[in-house]
Amino acid sequence: MKGAxxxxxxxxxxxxxxxxxxxxxxxxxxxxxKNVLSISLQVFxxxxxxxxxxxxxxxxxxxxxxxxxxxxDFSYLFFRGVGLGPAPAAENIPHLxxxxxxxxxxxxxxxxxxxxxxxxxxxxxxxIFVGLWFTLVYVPLCHWVWGGxxxxxxxxxxxxxxxxxxxxxxxxxxxxxxxxxxxIGYRREPIHPHNLPLTLLGAGLxxxxxxxxxxxSALAADGVAVQAFMNTHMAAGLAAxxxxxxxxxxxxxPTTLGAASGAVAGLVAxxxxxxxxxxxxxxxxxxxxxxxxxxxxLAKNRLGYDDALDxxxxxxxxxxxxxxxTGIFASKAINAAGADGLIFGNLRQFGVQLVGAAAGALFxxxxxxxxxxxxxxxVGLRVERxxxxxxxxxxxxxxxxxxx
Numbered sequence: 001m002k003g004a005x006x007x008x009x010x011x012x013x014x015x016x017x018x019x020x021x022x023x024x025x026x027x028x029x030x031x032x033x034k035n036v037l038s039i040s041l042q043v044f045x046x047x048x049x050x051x052x053x054x055x056x057x058x059x060x061x062x063x064x065x066x067x068x069x070x071x072x073d074f075s076y077l078f079f080r081g082v083g084l085g086p087a088p089a090a091e092n093i094p095h096l097x098x099x100x101x102x103x104x105x106x107x108x109x110x111x112x113x114x115x116x117x118x119x120x121x122x123x124x125x126x127x128i129f130v131g132l133w134f135t136l137v138y139v140p141l142c143h144w145v146w147g148g149x150x151x152x153x154x155x156x157x158x159x160x161x162x163x164x165x166x167x168x169x170x171x172x173x174x175x176x177x178x179x180x181x182x183x184i185g186y187r188r189e190p191i192h193p194h195n196l197p198l199t200l201l202g203a204g205l206x207x208x209x210x211x212x213x214x215x216x217s218a219l220a221a222d223g224v225a226v227q228a229f230m231n232t233h234m235a236a237g238l239a240a241x242x243x244x245x246x247x248x249x250x251x252x253x254p255t256t257l258g259a260a261s262g263a264v265a266g267l268v269a270x271x272x273x274x275x276x277x278x279x280x281x282x283x284x285x286x287x288x289x290x291x292x293x294x295x296x297x298l299a300k301n302r303l304g305y306d307d308a309l310d311x312x313x314x315x316x317x318x319x320x321x322x323x324x325x326t327g328i329f330a331s332k333a334i335n336a337a338g339a340d341g342l343i344f345g346n347l348r349q350f351g352v353q354l355v356g357a358a359a360g361a362l363f364x365x366x367x368x369x370x371x372x373x374x375x376x377x378x379v380g381l382r383v384e385r386x387x388x389x390x391x392x393x394x395x396x397x398x399x400x401x402x403x404x
Contacts, residue, residue: 002092002093002220002221004221005092005093005219005220005221006093006094006097007221008216008220008221008225009093009097009098009101009216009219010097011212011216012101012211012212012213012215012216013097013100013101013104013212013216014212015208015209015210015211015212015213015216016101016104016105016108016209016212016213016216017047017104017107017209018205018208018209018212019104019108019205019206019209019210019213020043020044020046020047020104020107020108020111021043021044021205022202022203022204022205022206022208022209023043023108023111023112023202023206024039024040024043024044024111024202025040025198025199025201025202025205026198026199026202026203026205026206026260026264027039027040027043027114027115027118027199027202027309028040028195028198028199028202028401029193029194029195029196029197029198029199029200029201029202030115030118030193030199030257030308030309031118031119031193031194031308031309032119032191032192032194032391033194033195033391033401033402034390034391034392034393034394034400035118035119035391035392035393036194036195036393036401036402037392037393037397037399037400037401038119038123038391038392038393038396038397039114039115039118039119041123041397042111042114042121042123042126043111043114045127046107046108046110046111046130047107049127049130049131050103050106050107050110050130050134051103051107053131053134053135054099054102054103054106054107055078055079056077056078057074057077057135058106058134058135058138058139059076059079059082059099059102059103060072060073060074060075060076060077061073061074061139061140061143062102062106062138062139062142062143062146062147063076063088063089063099063102063142063143063146063147064076064147065148066143066147066148066149069144069148069149069150069153070140070143070144070149070150071139071140071143071149072143072147072148076099079096079099081095082095082096082099083095083096084096087099089146089219090219090220092219092220093219093220098219101216101219102142102146105142105161105164105165105213106134106138106142108165109138109161109164109165109168109169110130110133110134110138110169112165112166112169112173112311112315113133113169113172113173113176113311114126115173115307115308115309115310115311116172116173116174116176116177116307116308116309116311116312117176117177117180117308117381118308118309119183119308119388119392120180120181120183120184120382120383120388120392121180121381121382121383122379122380122381122382122383122396123392123396123397124379125375125376125378125379125380125381125382128375128378128379129371129372129375129381132371132374132375133172133368133371136367136371137168137172137363137364137367137368137371138164138168140363141163141164141168141360141363141364142164144360145158145163145164145356145360146158146164151163151356151359151360154352154355154356155339155348155349155352156352156353156355156356157272157273157276157326157327157330157338157339157349157352157353158272158323158326158356159214159217159228159271159272159273159274159275159276159326159338160213160214160216160217160228160271160272160274160275161213161217161271161272162268162269162271162272162273162319162322162323162326162357163272163319163323163356163357163360164360165271165315165319166268166271166315166316166318166319166322167315167316167319167320167323167357167360167361167364168360168364169311169315169316169319170311170312170314170315170316170317170318170319170320170361171312171316171360171361171362171364171365171368172364172365172368173307173311173312173315173316174305174307174312174316174365175364175365175366175368175369175372176368176372177305177306177307177308177312178305178369179369179372179373179376179381180372180381180382181306181382182305182306183306183308183388184385184388184389186306187301187304193257196256196257196260199256199257199260200256200260202260203260203263203264206263206264206267207236207263207267210232210236210267210271211229211232211233213232213271214228214229214231214232214270214271214274214275215228215229215232215274217274217275218275224275224334224335225275227274227275227279227334227335228274228275230279230282231270231273231274231275231277231279231281231282232267232270232274232282234270234279234282234283234286235266235267235269235270235282235283235285235286235289236263236264236266236267236270236286237263237266237286238266238282238283238286238287238289238290239262239263239265239266239267239269239286239287239289239290239293240259240260240262240263240266240290241259241262241287241290242262242286242287242288242289242290242291242294243258243259243261243262243265243290243291243293243294244258244259244262244290246258246290246291246294246295247294250298258294261293261294261297261310261314262289262290262293262294264314264318265289265290265292265293265294265314265318266285266286266289266290266318268289268293268314268315268318268319268322269285269286269288269289269293269318269319269321269322269325270282270285270286270289270322271319271322272319272322272323272325272326273285273322273325273326273329273330275334275335275338276326276329276330276331276334276335276338276339276341277325277326277329277330277331277334277341278329278331278333278334281325281328281329284325284329285321285322285325285329288321288325289318289321289322292317292318292321293313293314293317293318293321296312296313296314296316296317297310297313297314299313300312300313316361319357320357320361323353323354323356323357324350324353324354324357326341326353327341327342327349327350327351327352327353327354328341328342328343328350329341329342329343330344330349331344332344383395383396
């Protein structure tokens with residue numbers, strides 16, 4: 001094991017952990033004041049619930065020895081055998097550190113979905129859904145891509161979670177928005193973010209944490225980490241710029257919300273490609289992500305589903321574009337562990353990326369739909385009409401975000 005790699009991965013793990021409270025601030029500013037604590041708690045509590053499930057069985061099923069290219073086994077149940085010796089997936093760092101780094105990815109993924117059903121889901125239903133979703137959706141998909149499963153064996157490239165995290169959360173968010181239905185007054189009365197400075201702060205923390213998310217996925221303090229670091233920054237900056245310019249053209253004014261949303265879209269899109277593509281490609285990926293995801297958010301209004309905080313448009317569409325872009329721009333000259341993409345003469349890689357992204361999206365959407373229907377039968381998904389009007393902070397948690 002190398003000391004520099006251990007230090008870098010400790011820092012990266014902490015950076016990815018910081019993204020979850022950063023997401024709580026980002027989402028918290030986007031909802032109405034009466035729901036700021038409810039959405040923040042839904043995001044934040046994943047640090048507790050998912051950590052427990054990861055320790056008990058999640059890590060074992062995701063990264064344990066492969067069975068049928070579908071799932072791991074119970075070799076690492078309760079972190080048995082996950083100690084300070086070399087990690088099977090990265091012998092330069094301790095096994096426990098690798099498991100901790102992967103835990104932070106598992107934490108933030110279901111937290112992302114909360115934006116789709118913000119301001120209207122029962123907290124008890126949320127906890128049950130997240131537990132089931134983590135077990136039956138995230139863990140198998142993680143194994144398929146990173147744990148020795150069929151997508152990884154097929155050659156699908158996903159450097160830091162374009163499919164495992166962003167397509168998964170985006171497709172599941174679409175199912176959630178459709179099953180739970182729109183907020184009261186949606187498209188009939190104004191529903192605006194209550195605190196955009198809070199959202200901008202959250203976006204900044206996400207951007208900062210994403211350096212650990214992407215560059216840390218190199219699992220070493222090396223040149224691939226440096227490449228991923230710079231690719232991450234360029235894509236985020238370009239997407240923030242192009243989203244802002246697009247809305248300036250089509251809506252008549254540049255907005256803070258547009259810049260923040262664009263930055264996150266760029267971060268999402270570069271995630272699967274970060275350690276596989278040259279720097280100039282990250283500029284293209286980010287620039288197109290800002291425009292494509294902005295268009296996806298506008299399309300939501302025409303399609304009529306209430307994805308309250310645009311999880312589908314930003315994470316689902318952005319993640320899908322990033323997966324395809326990886327198949328276009330990947331270069332073995334950047335990372336010998338990857339593959340050449342379409343522009344370097346490898347049409348097959350683009351096809352593999354398309355199949356992997358589509359399979360991940362379909363699996364997550366269908367299973368999430370079933371799980372949401374099941375939770376609705378068990379405890380009811382949605383709060384009462386009067387509770388939704390009053391706000392979930394008071395009715396679900398008996399507290400308020402502001403006392404003025």
